[in-house]
Amino acid sequence: MLPRLVLRLQPSALALYGAPVIALIFTLAFGYVLFASIGRDPLAALHAYFIAPVNSTFGLSELLLTALPLALIGLGLAVGFRANIWNIGAEGQLLLGAIGGGSVALALWGEGVPGTFILVCLTGAITGMAWAAIPAFLRIRFNANEILTSLMLIYVADQLLGYLVHGPLKNPQGFGFPESRLFSAEAQMPLLWDGTRLHVGWLLLPVAAVGIWLFLSHTLAGFRMRVGGDAEPAAAYAGFSRPGMIWLSFLLTGGLAGLVGAMEVAGPVGQLLPTISPGYGFAAIIVAFLGRLTPLGVVLAAHLLALILIGGENVQMLGVPSSVAQLFQGVLLVALLASDVLVRFRVVWSTPARRAA
Amino acid sequence: MEESLWVAILIAAMRTATPLILAALGELIVEKAGCVNLGVEGMMLVGAVTGFAVGLTTGNFALAFVVAAVAGAVLSMVYAALVLIFQVNQYAAGLSLTILGGGVSAFWGQPWQGQNMTGLQPTVIPGLSDLPVIGTVFSRTDIVTWAALAACVAVALVLTRTRAGLILRAVGENHDSAHALGYSVRGVRTLAIAFGGAMAGMGGAYLSCVMTPLWIEGMTAGRGWIAVALVVFATWKPARVVLGAWLFGAVSVMQIHGQAMGLAVSSHILAMLPYLVTILVLVLISRDATRIRLAAPGSLGKPFKPA
Structure with a gap:
């Protein structure tokens, strides 16, 4: 008896929404074995990882705060991935948003302009878009692989941020540390929930989720994106513009990632530092896949990934390296991709037919 | 500029x-097989x-490279399983491998984080090392540099010259025809992917054992992606x-020797150069879409599922 894959006539909806559950269960089982293998009580460690961090109102607010960047970037990526357009450089677009937004905040430092934070966010979205426009342009004009170009631009953005905080934007009274001034109060995101770090930017999440949902399911452009991914030849035959789809998905994700970058530096971080993102741009790729490229799914998946990021910090108290978070992300994504086989295929157990000699 | 500086830059x-x-x-062989x-x-x-x-615990660098090759090959089997058995999109599978490899190395490498050691030293060949310029180059390069060539x-x-190579290229050019001829497409691809993993593993070991003999999380800094771009280039x-x-080596070295060459530019700006050059050459080479399509293996990136 050998398992064999047989193509389904219709993709299985049960498998589509069941796969993330299978992947999560697999990841938890992996975590159990991992913690046991390094000599920790597995249940206590899993509790410390997945339950303790959100067992308080402050913990919950931190979960919402961490899920916000993941969800916003994941929403943008979901649109592009639907159309089979691979923007892997959201991390770089986030950094440019932080640089653009942060520069505005520092330029208006001490000026006391009310509502500066709005300008910071807008500038961040625009600089993120501009950074995302580079791989889009190179793809359309020169046929250059967008995965590689958008990825290379992450490292360029990282060095640019490093250059700025070591040089032009360094705090003149900062004793030479590579960091900018702390933004003035009017450039910082107003808090939404007193006693926590959750800021008004969170209000954009439901707006973005509903907006993307409307776009994908109720507009012609959204329909084109879906056809472009499901059946590219059909989209080409129908005359749907491929460059248009590439521009749209890159500018959308770039704008959202840039906004996220600006909100991070104007929110929980409060200044420009050499490192401002714990890999939100990469984790958002997992969020998009785990959320089945649907807005509601992305929002839910963002909170799971946020928990994985926060839990990694929490288990350090048990002497477990925080990089376990990155390991869990990898295992979760691999398990998800493997489980997805059940969406398009049925597993049939059969004895292979004997070959004629 | 004195000669020794140019030799230093070359090395x-x-x-x-x-x-x-x-x-x-390694990636070239994987792509020649169609993945x-x-x-x-x-x-x-x-x-x-x-x-x-x-390398740190045994001081045996031959063993270090062998173990690194095995580790890379083992990890590559995750990709092989996803793509060849689970019918996963190749891009998604590769991305998941990058994220998983980053996680595995960061977690498992925690005890060594930030440590350094005396790396693999250049091999001194008596006689040869005394020659001008060439001798200097030989006496200051290690055996792996030459092994890579x-x-x-x-x-x-x-x-191009063996039957195995012909089968590999057949599988990559048209997996359905190769399958119809009775070649095991999955078998060939599995071996190719394992080879790619082993070569990438050794590339990584070169970084941590020879070039900068230390371990830091994420120390490859995009070199794996540059390697993928190099195959297209x-x-x-x-x-x-x-x-x-x-070419990338020469550009990267500007970072180290930039100051000596009188370039008054921030090291951060110079560090951008390898990535910018990668983008530039990708643009130059990809501009001619027909040429890329003709040069690329015919079945590259396409899913294969035998009936």
């Missing part, structure tokens, strides 16, 4: 190019951490991989 460029040559040759593995970065990281761990010749010969030809890698 540094060759050393910088070595991990790229190793990883890109794009975007997990090179993850496999290099796993190779770097295992190579470092073995030999590997390029070997890969080129196997691809080389239009799937091994010799051009070496040329491309030397």
Whole structure:
């Protein structure tokens, strides 16, 4: 008896929404074995990882705060991935948003302009878009692989941020540390929930989720994106513009990632530092896949990934390296991709037919 | 400018190019078999951490490279399983490998984080080292640098002059025809992917055992991705991989020798150069879409499922 894959006539909806559950269960089982293998009580460690961090109102607010960047970037990526357009450089677009937004905040430092934070966010979205426009342009004009170009631009953005905080934007009274001034109060995101770090930017999440949902399911452009991914030849035959789809998905994700970058530096971080993102741009790729490229799914998946990021910090108290978070992300994504086989295929157990000699 | 500086730059460029040559040759074979593995970065990281761990604890660098190759190959089997059995999109599978490899290396490498050691030293060949210029180059380069060049010749010969190479190319050009002829498409691809993993693992080990003998999380800094880009840049030809890698090596060295050459530019700006050059050459080479399509293996990136 050998398992064999047989193509389904219709993709299985049960498998589509069941796969993330299978992947999560697999990841938890992996975590159990991992913690046991390094000599920790597995249940206590899993509790410390997945339950303790959100067992308080402050913990919950931190979960919402961490899920916000993941969800916003994941929403943008979901649109592009639907159309089979691979923007892997959201991390770089986030950094440019932080640089653009942060520069505005520092330029208006001490000026006391009310509502500066709005300008910071807008500038961040625009600089993120501009950074995302580079791989889009190179793809359309020169046929250059967008995965590689958008990825290379992450490292360029990282060095640019490093250059700025070591040089032009360094705090003149900062004793030479590579960091900018702390933004003035009017450039910082107003808090939404007193006693926590959750800021008004969170209000954009439901707006973005509903907006993307409307776009994908109720507009012609959204329909084109879906056809472009499901059946590219059909989209080409129908005359749907491929460059248009590439521009749209890159500018959308770039704008959202840039906004996220600006909100991070104007929110929980409060200044420009050499490192401002714990890999939100990469984790958002997992969020998009785990959320089945649907807005509601992305929002839910963002909170799971946020928990994985926060839990990694929490288990350090048990002497477990925080990089376990990155390991869990990898295992979760691999398990998800493997489980997805059940969406398009049925597993049939059969004895292979004997070959004629 | 004095000669010694130019020789120093040449040597540094060759050393910088070595991990790229190793990883890109591996990826070239994988792509010749019809698969794009975007997990090179993850496999290099796993190779770097295992190579470092073995090098530090045993001092035996031959063993370090072997273990790194095995580690890279083992990780590549995750990609092979996803793509060949679970019918996963190759891009997604490769990305997941990069994320997984980053996680595995960071977690497992925690005890060694930030440690350094005395790396593999250049091999001194008596007599040869006394020659001017060439002798200097030989006496200041290590055996792996030369082995990588030999590997390029070997890969080129196997691809074009052997039956195994012919089968590999057949599988990559048209997997359905190769399957119909009775070749095991999955078998060939599994071996190719394992080779790619082993080469990426050794590329990683070169970083952590020779070039900068230390271990830091994420120390490959995008070199795995540059290796993938190099394969496109080389239009799937091994010799051009070496040329491309030397070009990147030369550009990267500007970072180290920039000040000596009188460039008053921030080191951060100079550090951008390898990535910007990668983008530039990708643009130049991809501009001609027809040429890329003709040079690329016919079944590259397409899913294969035997009936």
